[in-house]
Amino acid sequence: MEAIGxxxxxxVGQLVSFxxxxxxxxxxxxxxxxxxxxxxxxxIKEGMxxxxxxxQEYARAQVEVQRQISKAYEQGESIIAQAKRxxxxxxxxxxxxxxxxxxxxxxxxxxxLAREHDEIISDLRREFADIVILTAEKVIKEILDKKRHRKLxxxxxxxxATFRKN
Amino acid sequence: MPHVSxxxxxxxxxxxxxxxxxxxxxxGDKEWLSSQFEEIVxxxxxxxxxxxxxxxxxxxxxxxxxxIDASIRNRLETLRKSLAELGK
Numbered sequence: 683m684e685a686i687g688x689x690x691x692x693x694v695g696q697l698v699s700f701x702x703x704x705x706x707x708x709x710x711x712x713x714x715x716x717x718x719x720x721x722x723x724x725x726i727k728e729g730m731x732x733x734x735x736x737x738q739e740y741a742r743a744q745v746e747v748q749r750q751i752s753k754a755y756e757q758g759e760s761i762i763a764q765a766k767r768x769x770x771x772x773x774x775x776x777x778x779x780x781x782x783x784x785x786x787x788x789x790x791x792x793x794x795l796a797r798e799h800d801e802i803i804s805d806l807r808r809e810f811a812d813i814v815i816l817t818a819e820k821v822i823k824e825i826l827d828k829k830r831h832r833k834l835x836x837x838x839x840x841x842x843a844t845f846r847k848n
Numbered sequence: 849m850p851h852v853s854x855x856x857x858x859x860x861x862x863x864x865x866x867x868x869x870x871x872x873x874x875x876g877d878k879e880w881l882s883s884q885f886e887e888i889v890x891x892x893x894x895x896x897x898x899x900x901x902x903x904x905x906x907x908x909x910x911x912x913x914x915x916i917d918a919s920i921r922n923r924l925e926t927l928r929k930s931l932a933e934l935g936k
Contacts, residue, residue: 838918
């Protein structure tokens with residue numbers, strides 16, 4: 683030891699000092715630091731896990747949102763299509779009702795026209811009959827004398843085989 | 849046979865017939881009409897003559913509750929109805 687310039691007592695003393703220092707450092711420095719580092723590492727790991735979970739949750743949420751948007755879009759399309767169909771049906775119904783109403787009005791007008799036409803014809807017939815009868819009555823009264831009156835009664839007696847109840 | 853009212857004229861039951869004409873009947877007309885009606889009803893009759901110019905001509909006869917309307921007025925009314933119905 684002396685050959686290499688080392689004093690054994692000094693060496694041993696320094697070794698003991700070193701070991702004591704190492705022990706002290708290990709006990710008071712390394713362990714707490716390691717514990718702290720482990721805790722930090724765990725926190726970071728947990729944070730990363732949470733971040734990953736959040737990311738996955740976000741991705742799932744995005745998918746869900748997309749699905750909801752697609753569903754809403756489909757529902758919207760369906761509602762629009764339904765509304766269009768209903769609007770067409772309403773239009774068609776209104777068209778048919780208008781057509782029927784118009785036809786009813788036309789039919790009514792035609793019936794009224796026919797009724798008025800028939801009424802006019804009937805009035806004309808009645809007026810014609812009245813004129814004919816009045817003329818005949820006037821002529822008969824003018825030409826009726828006692829002889830013709832007797833003749834009328836004779837003819838009436840011959841013809842009157844029918845008796846009527848009062 | 850319709851219900852008729854009888855009376856005891858000419859010593860037997862006679863049928864009263866009310867006859868309406870447009871011109872008044874003289875006795876000869878009434879006798880002639882009586883004979884004509886007696887032939888129709890097969891019974892003795894008594895004519896009760898009435899005048900109604902509105903029947904124009906011919907006659908209306910009421911025998912009991914039966915009526916013979918052989919007046920010109922009736923014929924004209926029938927003709928009027930036929931003309932009014934013409935072409936319907």
